[in-house]
Amino acid sequence: MVGAITAQPVTYALVLLVDSAGHERGPQTQAADINGVLWLDRASSELRRLEYGYTGLEGWVPVQLIGGWIDFRRLPNGAPLIVAWQIRAPIPLQAGQRRKLYGFKEREGRVINVFTANGHPVTLPSEKPWSPAPR
Numbered sequence: 001m002v003g004a005i006t007a008q009p010v011t012y013a014l015v016l017l018v019d020s021a022g023h024e025r026g027p028q029t030q031a032a033d034i035n036g037v038l039w040l041d042r043a044s045s046e047l048r049r050l051e052y053g054y055t056g057l058e059g060w061v062p063v064q065l066i067g068g069w070i071d072f073r074r075l076p077n078g079a080p081l082i083v084a085w086q087i088r089a090p091i092p093l094q095a096g097q098r099r100k101l102y103g104f105k106e107r108e109g110r111v112i113n114v115f116t117a118n119g120h121p122v123t124l125p126s127e128k129p130w131s132p133a134p135r
Contacts, residue, residue: 037049046080048071052067053066054067058099060090061101065104070084071084075114081114082111083111084110089104
């Protein structure tokens, strides 16, 4: 059985910037709000999926249509492994002094093979594809 932990929106405000010479340019504040759900396997507490979205954006951004997810599997040594991910961001169109939605940019990826640092293939435990329980 799969359970969900719903996270409160988190605001992070510290961004560390480093220039091309490797010098720290100092902390800068840039607020961004993210909310999401962390899905865990109820029996094993294994991390399964992180779903996320953004809040506090301009009115032209359809908040319910942007964000993404990251799927995880457990390696034989117990470490989590990202096996698939997707992110969707809005593309603005400048219309005079206003912006409006032009479209979306979406990227996704999936892990096909996993290898150790020595180049040996890692066999992940077989399991059926995972999907979150209906909310």
